[in-house]
Amino acid sequence: MGTKILIESVxxxxxxxxxxxxxxxxxxxxxxxxxMTVVVLISVVLGLNDYVAxxxxxxxxxTFYVSKMNPMITSDEEWWDQRNxxxxxxxxxxxxxxxxxxxxxxxxxxITQKKIxxxxxxxNYLFVLGTNEEIQNMDDMEVKSGRFVTVADELxxxxxxxxxxxxxxxxxxxxxxxxxxxxxxxxxxxxxxTLDKLGSVFGQSRDNIVCIPITTFKKxxxxxxxxxxxxxxxxxxxxxxxxxxxxxxxxxMRGLRADEEDNFAIRTQEAMLSLFHSLTGAIFAVMxxxxxxxxxxxxxxxxxxxxxxxxxxxREIGIRKALGARRRDILFQFxxxxxxxxxxxxxxxxxxxxxxxxxxxxxxGLPVSxxxxxxxxxxxxxxxxxxxxxxxxxxxxARLHPIEALRFE
Amino acid sequence: xxxxGDGALIVLEGxxxxxxxxxxxxxxxxxxxxxxxxxxxxxxxxxxxxxxKSTLMNIIGCLDTPTSGNxxxxxxxxxxxxxDELAHIRNIKIGFVFQVYNLLPRSPAxxxxxxxxxYSGVPRDxxxxxxxxxxxxxxxxxxVKHKPSELSGGERxxxxxxxxxxxxxxxxxxxxxxxxxxxxxxxxxxxIFDRLNEEGNTIIVVxxxxxxxxxxxxxxLLRDGQIQSDEEIKSRRNFS
Numbered sequence: 001m002g003t004k005i006l007i008e009s010v011x012x013x014x015x016x017x018x019x020x021x022x023x024x025x026x027x028x029x030x031x032x033x034x035x036m037t038v039v040v041l042i043s044v045v046l047g048l049n050d051y052v053a054x055x056x057x058x059x060x061x062x063t064f065y066v067s068k069m070n071p072m073i074t075s076d077e078e079w080w081d082q083r084n085x086x087x088x089x090x091x092x093x094x095x096x097x098x099x100x101x102x103x104x105x106x107x108x109x110x111i112t113q114k115k116i117x118x119x120x121x122x123x124n125y126l127f128v129l130g131t132n133e134e135i136q137n138m139d140d141m142e143v144k145s146g147r148f149v150t151v152a153d154e155l156x157x158x159x160x161x162x163x164x165x166x167x168x169x170x171x172x173x174x175x176x177x178x179x180x181x182x183x184x185x186x187x188x189x190x191x192x193x194t195l196d197k198l199g200s201v202f203g204q205s206r207d208n209i210v211c212i213p214i215t216t217f218k219k220x221x222x223x224x225x226x227x228x229x230x231x232x233x234x235x236x237x238x239x240x241x242x243x244x245x246x247x248x249x250x251x252x253m254r255g256l257r258a259d260e261e262d263n264f265a266i267r268t269q270e271a272m273l274s275l276f277h278s279l280t281g282a283i284f285a286v287m288x289x290x291x292x293x294x295x296x297x298x299x300x301x302x303x304x305x306x307x308x309x310x311x312x313x314x315r316e317i318g319i320r321k322a323l324g325a326r327r328r329d330i331l332f333q334f335x336x337x338x339x340x341x342x343x344x345x346x347x348x349x350x351x352x353x354x355x356x357x358x359x360x361x362x363x364x365g366l367p368v369s370x371x372x373x374x375x376x377x378x379x380x381x382x383x384x385x386x387x388x389x390x391x392x393x394x395x396x397x398a399r400l401h402p403i404e405a406l407r408f409e
Numbered sequence: 410x411x412x413x414g415d416g417a418l419i420v421l422e423g424x425x426x427x428x429x430x431x432x433x434x435x436x437x438x439x440x441x442x443x444x445x446x447x448x449x450x451x452x453x454x455x456x457x458x459x460x461x462k463s464t465l466m467n468i469i470g471c472l473d474t475p476t477s478g479n480x481x482x483x484x485x486x487x488x489x490x491x492x493d494e495l496a497h498i499r500n501i502k503i504g505f506v507f508q509v510y511n512l513l514p515r516s517p518a519x520x521x522x523x524x525x526x527x528y529s530g531v532p533r534d535x536x537x538x539x540x541x542x543x544x545x546x547x548x549x550x551x552x553v554k555h556k557p558s559e560l561s562g563g564e565r566x567x568x569x570x571x572x573x574x575x576x577x578x579x580x581x582x583x584x585x586x587x588x589x590x591x592x593x594x595x596x597x598x599x600x601i602f603d604r605l606n607e608e609g610n611t612i613i614v615v616x617x618x619x620x621x622x623x624x625x626x627x628x629x630l631l632r633d634g635q636i637q638s639d640e641e642i643k644s645r646r647n648f649s
Contacts, residue, residue, distance in 0.1 A: 008527050016515075315511070319512075319513065319524075320528075321472075322511070323500065323524050323528065324496050324499045324525055325500075325528050326496040326528070327493070329528060402472045403473055
């Protein structure tokens with residue numbers, strides 16, 4: 001009997017919603033915005049988490065990073081202190097290769113922006129990557145034709161380059177670029193390979209690049225403070241022995257005394273992940289606040305419209321009571337109506353949210369992920385808000401005296 | 410006085426109904442009223458306005474409870490009933506017909522007639538079937554999908570009568586059922602009540618129209634919350 005009345009109530013509720021289309025839509029706006037915000041933010045945060053987790057795991061889970069400055073700087077002094085440290089040197093790469101038995105390989109990357117030209121065609125500023133052969137083990141860059149930068153190129157400081165997908169399209173269209181000579185800021189480079197399409201992240205195309213040997217990069221543009229070494233220890237175990245070897249090697253090479261602190265930064269993937277999670281955790285907290293406030297605003301809107309509805313339908317309530325509706329039947333009817341109203345808002349919010357997520361992902365390449373539980377969460381929350389804020393008006397309706405309700409004009 | 414167990418459908422005994430109008434001002438709507446209704450009765454209640462007709466109907470219809478006195482419905486003391494029990498009695502034992510019809514304006518005739526069955530937990534298909542049958546019985550079988558606004562006053566009242574009948578109640582209470590209708594339509598509506606009474610239904614009609622009262626078998630006159638007279642109608646009009 002309970003479910004029968006539930007179904008009746010839902011049908012009645014939906015009918016009365018359809019009757020007051022405009023009013024219903026305006027009422028649910030708060031819920032729509034609240035649920036939409038939650039769906040979008042959860043999708044973006046989860047997408048970022050997935051993206052970063054994938055990126056890091058594709059580099060090997062025990063890879064660690066050597067850089068000049070620590071990414072987590074908490075004070076001005078610390079910043080100036082680290083700013084004045086010596087830059088990393090190219091020699092470290094070879095030294096680590098020779099002296100650290102736990103290290104499988106060392107990859108490096110350093111970036112600058114230049115224009116490239118070929119036979120009168122010139123690109124906009126794009127990213128020139130100084131790198132080495134090992135980067136291929138850590139990145140998702142795939143060679144499409146020709147070859148990548150090799151150790152021989154690095155040692156010979158060759159003027160060769162590998163073109164990213166878009167760079168190749170811009171300069172060569174459909175013709176084969178291999179062994180053609182392009183000019184990077186006037187310096188001639190021989191194209192030895194091209195890369196597969198990488199797509200874009202955060203609206204930034206990853207295909208608008210050109211890779212050259214790190215040694216050539218240094219010679220032409222110099223290294224900078226953002227140069228990073230990515231060190232992969234053998235196997236999948238703890239990176240600690242390798243970290244210790246690299247740390248001691250760098251201290252020796254920089255002539256640090258035993259009582260001096262490291263003047264370079266080494267951080268593990270774990271540390272980078274937790275750094276990232278503390279960032280997304282903050283976004284989550286803001287999201288709960290924003291979503292919560294809109295849901296409360298939406299709930300108050302629902303309460304308001306349900307109070308109007310109860311007054312408008314006082315006579316109907318009287319009729320129903322005269323015909324045998326009990327308090328709980330009336331309570332149930334109006335609660336169902338409030339819940340249906342906010343459920344409609346929730347569903348609209350989810351649809352809009354999924355749409356916005358799609359837009360973000362297609363138009364600006366934001367990594368996103370909308371698992372089914374987000375939708376279930378949105379539906380549940382909107383229904384709960386409807387019920388919570390529907391209690392007061394529904395109870396008011398249920399307590400009406402049948403005679404007084406019937407007399408109401 | 411022992412009133413229970415004597416087979417009467419309704420026994421009202423020493424009923425008082427007092428309304429507090431605030432600041433120690435009280436209105437006595439019913440004063441020490443005693444009355445009994447047997448199964449198969451066809452009663453007209455008349456009286457000037459303010460005589461307590463509506464209050465009496467509300468109490469008989471379990472929409473309101475007396476301030477003091479005993480109300481026994483089918484051998485059961487109503488004053489002891491909870492609100493839910495009263496709702497249940499209204500649902501299955503009592504059929505209301507109002508002067509202003511009191512139909513749900515946005516629902517078609519069928520849905521209006523079904524309404525009491527929803528609250529007695531009757532399954533959907535059975536509801537539809539019974540409502541259609543009952544509407545047919547009052548001559549509205551062709552208009553089940555019409556909304557009240559698409560029906561004439563007489564047709565609306567037929568729908569309301571169908572709604573009152575749907576749960577086969579022990580008593581039908583009609584409060585000025587022809588108050589908003591012209592003479593011809595009133596006659597048609599009263600003919601339905603006459604027929605229902607002949608079929609064994611107990612009916613009480615509140616009216617101030619003596620012609621309407623002449624359809625019934627018994628006339629109760631109220632004045633100042635008390636029964637002034639209660640007698641059989643000898644000169645019943647023959648309408649059929």
